[in-house]
Amino acid sequence: MTNLRFVGDAREYFRIWIVNVFLTVLTLGVYSAWAKVRTERYFHGNTLLDDHRFDFVADPVRILRGRLLAVLALVTYTAVWHLQPQFGIYALTALMLALPALLVLAVGFRFHNTIHRNIRFRLDRDILGIYRAVGIPIAVALGTTLVIQYALSDWASTLEANSNGEFQAASLGLLIFSFCLMPLLPYLDFARSRFVASRAHFGTRGISFNSGAGRFYAVYLIGLGLWFLAMLAAFVIVAVLAWMAAGSGDENALARVEISSYMGIGIMYGLWVFVMGFFAARRRNVLIGALRIGDAGVTSELSGLWLGWLYLSNTLAILLSVGLLIPWAKVRTARYVAACTTVDVSSLDSVSAGIDDERSAASEEIGEAFGYDLGF
Amino acid sequence: MTSASDSINGRFYDGRVAKGTDVRVALSEGKLVATPPVFPAVPIAATKIPSRVGNTPRAIRLPDGGIVETDDHVTIDRWQSTHGLGQNFAHRLESSSASALASLVLLIAALAATTVWGVPYMARVIADRLPEDIAVDAGQYALQQLDQLVFEDSRLKTVDRIKLRMIFSTLQPENAAVSYQLEFRDGGRLGANAFALPDGTIVLTDQLVALAESKDELAAVLLHEIGHVDARHSLRLMLSHAGLAALTFTVFGDVTAAGSLVVLLPNALMDSAYSRDMEWDADSYAYERMSALGIPKQAFSDLLVRLPSSDAGFLSSHPPSPWRIARFAGQ
Numbered sequence: 266m267t268n269l270r271f272v273g274d275a276r277e278y279f280r281i282w283i284v285n286v287f288l289t290v291l292t293l294g295v296y297s298a299w300a301k302v303r304t305e306r307y308f309h310g311n312t313l314l315d316d317h318r319f320d321f322v323a324d325p326v327r328i329l330r331g332r333l334l335a336v337l338a339l340v341t342y343t344a345v346w347h348l349q350p351q352f353g354i355y356a357l358t359a360l361m362l363a364l365p366a367l368l369v370l371a372v373g374f375r376f377h378n379t380i381h382r383n384i385r386f387r388l389d390r391d392i393l394g395i396y397r398a399v400g401i402p403i404a405v406a407l408g409t410t411l412v413i414q415y416a417l418s419d420w421a422s423t424l425e426a427n428s429n430g431e432f433q434a435a436s437l438g439l440l441i442f443s444f445c446l447m448p449l450l451p452y453l454d455f456a457r458s459r460f461v462a463s464r465a466h467f468g469t470r471g472i473s474f475n476s477g478a479g480r481f482y483a484v485y486l487i488g489l490g491l492w493f494l495a496m497l498a499a500f501v502i503v504a505v506l507a508w509m510a511a512g513s514g515d516e517n518a519l520a521r522v523e524i525s526s527y528m529g530i531g532i533m534y535g536l537w538v539f540v541m542g543f544f545a546a547r548r549r550n551v552l553i554g555a556l557r558i559g560d561a562g563v564t565s566e567l568s569g570l571w572l573g574w575l576y577l578s579n580t581l582a583i584l585l586s587v588g589l590l591i592p593w594a595k596v597r598t599a600r601y602v603a604a605c606t607t608v609d610v611s612s613l614d615s616v617s618a619g620i621d622d623e624r625s626a627a628s629e630e631i632g633e634a635f636g637y638d639l640g641f
Numbered sequence: 642m643t644s645a646s647d648s649i650n651g652r653f654y655d656g657r658v659a660k661g662t663d664v665r666v667a668l669s670e671g672k673l674v675a676t677p678p679v680f681p682a683v684p685i686a687a688t689k690i691p692s693r694v695g696n697t698p699r700a701i702r703l704p705d706g707g708i709v710e711t712d713d714h715v716t717i718d719r720w721q722s723t724h725g726l727g728q729n730f731a732h733r734l735e736s737s738s739a740s741a742l743a744s745l746v747l748l749i750a751a752l753a754a755t756t757v758w759g760v761p762y763m764a765r766v767i768a769d770r771l772p773e774d775i776a777v778d779a780g781q782y783a784l785q786q787l788d789q790l791v792f793e794d795s796r797l798k799t800v801d802r803i804k805l806r807m808i809f810s811t812l813q814p815e816n817a818a819v820s821y822q823l824e825f826r827d828g829g830r831l832g833a834n835a836f837a838l839p840d841g842t843i844v845l846t847d848q849l850v851a852l853a854e855s856k857d858e859l860a861a862v863l864l865h866e867i868g869h870v871d872a873r874h875s876l877r878l879m880l881s882h883a884g885l886a887a888l889t890f891t892v893f894g895d896v897t898a899a900g901s902l903v904v905l906l907p908n909a910l911m912d913s914a915y916s917r918d919m920e921w922d923a924d925s926y927a928y929e930r931m932s933a934l935g936i937p938k939q940a941f942s943d944l945l946v947r948l949p950s951s952d953a954g955f956l957s958s959h960p961p962s963p964w965r966i967a968r969f970a971g972q
Contacts, residue, residue, distance in 0.1 A: 299731070310694065351782060
């Protein structure tokens with residue numbers, strides 16, 4: 266098993282990043298497509314597996330096209346919410362319904378344009394498949410929602426009586442649906458990951474996913490537990506701070522309590538970022554660990570505590586540097602994540618490319634533009 | 642001045658199998674020749690050389706699909722320039738510290754200019770070009786929501802309403818594109834307030850009517866609200882907000898790995914700055930119309946001063962600033 270290595274350098278990347286941002290702003294976003302390709306080329310090109318590099322070969326023009334379409338869609342969506350808000354809910358639902366398809370397109374675009382040893386990755390374009398994969402849990406949540414709404418129907422009919430009842434009933438429905446969906450989130454994550462992995466290929470070598478949903482539930486539950494603990498800790502800290510600040514109740518007490526409440530919010534946010542990092546590490550370990558490229562295993566051994574700390578210190582650094590340390594943060598994270606990932610390379614030399622068209626579908630650009638990050 | 646045969650060390654991948662072979666590639670009479678001969682000699686003009694990204698190794702793409710990966714950038718750059726195979730603009734900007742620093746400075750200036758002037762300007766231009774009735778539904782919807790959540794029926798006496806409507810009719814601008822209507826409500830939790838909806842409906846709360854001590858003060862408020870409608874502020878605000886969001890996304894969109902919610906903070910600050918600008922603009926409108934109609938401008942500042950600081954108008958985000966009050970004072 267060989268480790269991935271990231272050999273990029275923060276100073277070098279800072280220069281690339283600052284020019285990217287500058288030209289993007291100068292061109293009102295048009296350059297963002299080229300900036301994205303350059304960034305990906307930098308991170309891919311500086312990632313080594315057994316002394317072989319990766320590369321990202323997307324055509325910036327196609328990314329730009331996708332982004333323009335996405336902007337158009339976003340503008341339409343925003344316009345509906347502002348100009349015809351009564352239809353806003355339906356626009357939101359349409360967007361939610363489109364998400365699985367956008368996911369497949371986005372990942373497909375990314376895979377298709379990722380190259381290792383001049384062999385492309387590939388994702389079978391099975392749009393129906395993703396709906397089948399996520400359809401059942403969503404149908405279950407939907408069914409439960411309808412049952413609950415029926416049970417509450419007496420109360421709901423009094424809502425309908427006034428002019429906005431329809432909107433309010435729809436909002437309530439959405440709320441109930443969200444609650445029903447929450448326990449199914451780990452399963453959805455699992456189903457989505459399994460779907461993508463099992464349709465992915467490195468050249469002709471298929472990739473498989475070997476894990477049940479159970480490990481995902483474990484990760485989510487641990488994450489949730491940790492989050493509760495963190496919020497509890499934050500609550501206690503804020504209360505203590507406020508009590509200390511109130512002191513003798515003199516005339517400045519109110520101001521001090523206000524300041525302490527801001528500090529409290531800061532502490533809560535920091536803890537939340539830490540928990541997100543911890544959760545991201547554990548989740549990635551499960552996801553990557555389930556992958557096999559043909560017979561070759563892949564492992565990820567991120568430390569939840571360390572990644573949590575990375576996320577937290579990155580956020581602090583970015584805040585204090587007004588964003589200038591973003592490149593440093595990205596390089597630092599990439600280096601750690603790569604070092605914790607190993608691949609069994611013994612059989613990779615014999616992978617062949619297979620018949621494969623170079624161009625990814627035009628529709629994939631749209632998915633890419635929505636920036637849907639699978640976290641692979 | 643190209644040497645007839647200069648060469649690079651690299652690795653060849655044929656693109657059919659994942660195995661790589663170390664290779665030395667020489668440029669000889671315009672052709673790339675490999676040692677060992679893993680690929681036949683190809684004219685360099687038939688290859689694609691991607692632009693340079695820092696010191697990341699680049700892959701020369703051969704016409705049959707193979708690549709030669711190399712980090713000998715100096716030679717490759719030279720081959721590129723002598724054979725017209727790409728300019729590496731971005732790399733040249735990125736590779737000098739001076740230009741990186743200049744980028745930083747210009748970036749800050751460009752961002753400041755865009756958020757302070759660019760976005761509101763674009764919002765204004767677009768709003769002016771949109772059809773008049775585009776925001777009518779949204780306005781009516783907003784009023785319905787307010788009626789359900791906060792407002793109650795006005796308890797103003799009919800005779801007072803008639804008087805106010807008469808004043809209102811004298812204030813309406815000529816050749817207005819929308820039809821202005823005056824509505825009365827009990828403001829509930831929102832207290833003394835006035836609102837303008839995009840379709841020309843202006844709402845006065847009973848509490849504000851009670852707070853006013855003269856017709857002129859109410860006229861001033863009504864003119865301020867008409868100012869919001871006339872300049873299509875609600876539409877402009879929405880467009881500014883969207884434009885700012887888009888700008889934030891393009892600039893910081895790729896910052897996911899490090900807790901990117903921090904970038905929303907400047908957004909929130911700019912949004913309230915845009916709102917304050919529009920309050921100021923509506924004040925300007927009121928100022929001019931009050932001059933034209935001979936209404937003493939002191940009336941507006943008198944009322945502003947009396948407004949309890951806990952109330953907030955539809956578009957404003959905080960109590961009236963001393964500047965707004967001073968502008969109308971003593972006039």
